[in-house]
Each structure stands twice: as C-alpha cells, then as structure tokens.
Amino acid sequence: MTKLNDYDKAVETYEPVLGLETHIELDTKTKMFCGCSTAFGAEPNTQTCPVCLALPGALPVANKAAVEATIKIGLALNCHIAEWTRFARKNYFYPDMPKNFQTSQYEEPLCENGYVDVVVDGKDHRIEIERVHLEEDTGKTLHVGGATGRIHGATESLVDYNRAGIPLVEIVTKPVPGTGALAPEVARAYVAELRDIVRSLGVSDVRMEQGSLRCDVNLSLNKPGDEWGTRTETKNVNSLRSVERAVRFEVRRQSALLDAGEKIIQETRHFHEGDGTTSPGRSKEEATDYRYFPEPDLAVMEPSREWVEELRASLPEPPRQRRERLQAAWSLGDKEMQSVVNADAVDLIEATVAAGATPSGAVKWWLGELSRRANESGEELGALAITPAQVAELQGMVDDGRLNDKLARQVIDGVLAGEGSPADVAAERGLEVVSDTGALEAAVDEAIAANPAVADKIRGGTHAAAGVLIGAVMKATKGQADAGTVRQIILDKLS
C-alpha cells in the first residue's frame, strides 16, 4: 500500500518542480513522411505503404503542412524558429514501429525557447518552453491473451500500422519551479492553455479523450533552499482533470517517501484514471540506448525567415486575448469568466450564443446544470452528449414559456440519453408547460377546495401563503405548469 501524505502538509514542507511533455497529433490529411491517409477509424492496416511500413528502398519525404503547423505552434508559444534543423532516428526495437526506429528530432528541434503565460488564482505564471519538435506517431498494439488488453499476462500482440507515421508534435517545458501549492492547478492551466492555443491554430483537434493530445507529467520535490529533487515521469495522463490529480498524487506520494528518509527513484509511472493513483512502469531504455543519429534519408530543413514571417502573420487571435474580448461581450465578471474557463466552457458558450441563446442563458446552462451532470459522470463538459445548438434550442423553449427550468432539466435527461433534440424529447416525453388555462383553473379550484384554511389566509391578504396552493397545482400537473401563471390564477380567484 502506497503511503500518502496529506496534500496541504506536503506543500508546507516541500516545493514541487513541474515539467510537462505534451504530444499533439496533427490533423494533416496525410502522414508525416508518406501520402497515406490519416483518417480516423479506418479498418486496420488499410492506410499503410512502403514508406510507413519501412519496406526496403522506400524513401520518406516530409509533409510541408506538418512542418508549417509545427512552426505555427512554435510561434504561438513565442519560440525561436530554427534557421537550420533536421530529423533524427530514435532507435528502439518494439513492434509499434516497423522501422525499428521513430523518426524524430534530437539536438536540432524546429522550435526552441518559448513561453506561455497562464493565470491561476488571479496570478500570472510563466511556463517556459524548452522545445517544440516534430516526429511521427507509432502503430497501435492490441495485447491479446491477457484479461485487460494490457500486456501483463498477454501472450502476443496484434499490430495495426494505420497510426504509424501520423505527424506528432512534442512540446516540452523547462522545469517549472515556484508554483508551490498551486502546482496541480498550474499544470492543468498550462495544458488547457496549450490545447486552446493549438486548437485556435486549427492544426489539431486536440481531443484528449481521443488521444490526439497526450500528456506526460514530470514532478520532483525539494525542501526550500535545497537542490531540486529526483523526478518521476507519469506517462499518458489523458484529461485535464487527470493532469491535476497526477500532480497532486505524486506530491503526496513523494513527500511521504522523503519524510520517511527514503529516496525517490527516477522512473516512469503509469496513471490510473479509476482512482487517480500512479504506479511504477517497467524500466525502459536510457536516452543513450536510443542511439539517436541524424536521419540521412530526409533533407535538412532551413525555414526561410520570409516563410516564418508569413506564418506569423497568419496566426489567429491568441486564446487569452479572445477570452478577454468574450468576457466583455458577455458582460461577465472576472470570477464568472474564470469559472467559464475552468469549466472549459468558452467554446461551448460561444457556440451556444452563436446558435441564438443569450449569453446569460448559455452561461447558466453550461455552468449550472450541465457542469453538474459532467461532474456526476466524471466527464469533460464538452464530452456531454448535448450540443451548443441544442442548449440554445432548450433556452429558446424556456424563453418562449414552453418549458420551465424543472421541465428543461428533464429535457436534458432525454437529450443526454440520446432521445434526440430538445423539441423531440419534449414532444416524446410530453414535457410542455400546461398553457391550457382551463386545465390550470380546474387544478387551482381543486387546490383551493382541498386547502380551505390556506385559501382564507390568501383572501385575508397573506399572498405568501399562495406557495402552498402553487405547490399543490404543480404536483397535480406533474410540474408542467408555469408557476407564475398559476400564482396569478390563484390570486385572481381569491381576491
């Protein structure tokens, strides 16, 4: 059983140093070094060719769109774009790459020395970027014979090379000290900002749940004034929430070891989504074992300054600036906007407003009911089975008086259950505010007859007592009446 410290205590004694390595799959039409399609979901091994299968004599040629996308990412992260850069072979023997090496970059990455600023707790944190380089993704292995699809207990692996050779950008931060107790939040904010920046560039769909953005979290602890400690690298942390949890867990685990006078082992660890813990991975090869050397089959790249400036000029509005603009347009306070950002709802609300909802209506649903649903199911907000257009439609039905908030929540149940659009669900489930005044009046009459004492109070001028009758009518109509209308009918009848 892993011993864990209390988090707050741990960060009183130790200072965390973060490091984040992020892999982003580009959404080019073709692979990095050949013309094979990158379309997602194709039948296994239908998107391969002599180049990505490494058949003898095949020669790779770099995809210009992927190089451009990487330069754009570098520019958006305030990096220097190399005047001279080349690919390198990272040699390792594993069946996920048929070449027995991965084409990557080593000492001469395409982009270097940038930074990203993120705001956490009202304070700016600068995350320095060490490098952004271009490489290729590996094939997918399916381990069979074991119970869980993992290799433990597996007897053999089945390999699909459709993904092998898809352009992959690796973004590595410099060590990030000085975050203190906020390390988990800063790590999360960085990955979220990076994702927003890359998404704004339109070069990747950066879907963590689909693996087009994958994150490795490095963490070490040291006592104030001491040198940085030994770090661990937690691999494949694949949601924003998991990034935060992985950092928090490693702080608690490492601090307990250090308190006990033990040493941290430099190792890779696996993150477990289920309980938010990490466990040691098997020791892998050392960097020197990869025997990197320059890739002789691919020409050196010398991005011209004209090209770089052309790409810089094409960059869209930075996400942070966009957020400030939207905050003003939506008339939100800093705190409210921060909640929107934390909930990862900026795009969702923008799309909902674009689909016709008022900003306040869009904010209300995404931050309220829908955030609650996402929390309950442990999903990212954007992964909920409801679209911004559907939320706008729902709000429209509330504005038109066809739904009240209670019915709207039931409509959400239906939409999330895949029963169709809000209008479909309302029709199918019979969820519509009763606007038939005859039916309402009958229900009010019944409520008055059943509660004579209350009725007398209202007649006597105690209008607040109407709540009891409203409740009775709502119950009788299964919540499908508009409370305001019912109240008006009651007061009309009893005055």
Next chain:
Amino acid sequence: MSTISREEVAHLARLARLEVTDDELDAFAGQLDVILESMKTLAEVNTDGVQPTSHAVPLVNVFREDQPQPSLPRDAVLAGGPDTAEDRFRVPRILDEEA
C-alpha cells in the same frame, strides 16, 4: 585492451533483441574492435571548423504537399508479415510495458 567490452556487445544485442551465445559475444567484440580501431584512423584527421556530414546530397527543404495517395491493399501488406490475426500483424509479446 579491446575498445569494446563483452558487456557492451551483450547490451547492444539486448537492445536489438538478438540472442547471442557466449562464443559469439567474444567473436563480435573482437570484430567490432577492428571496426572501431579503423575508425580511429579517421579520427586523426583535423576537422576543426568542418560541419559534420549527415547527408550525402546538398539538398534542403525537400517537402511534399499534403495530398493523400493510395495506400497498399491490405492483403499485400499483411502478406509481408510472418503471422497475422484479425487483419493485424501478430507478434510475440516483447517488452514488459503497458499499452
């Protein structure tokens, strides 16, 4: 004194997932030694101020447009592997590493 030890040869063999017998370790260590010794002759040349050559041709910026080309038919692809199952290449389990 040989430049490359038996242990280093064994390590390289392990990285390449090659099974090597004790006799072979000795033989390869000796052979690799000859190669490394020969390279030392090259190392005597003064290369101050000379860029290391990684490419035989002086080409730069050779790019391809992002236009899909037909892939190989799957049958042909899989026929190149020693064993297949479920339209995938079947390989023995190799590293103790999680997927």
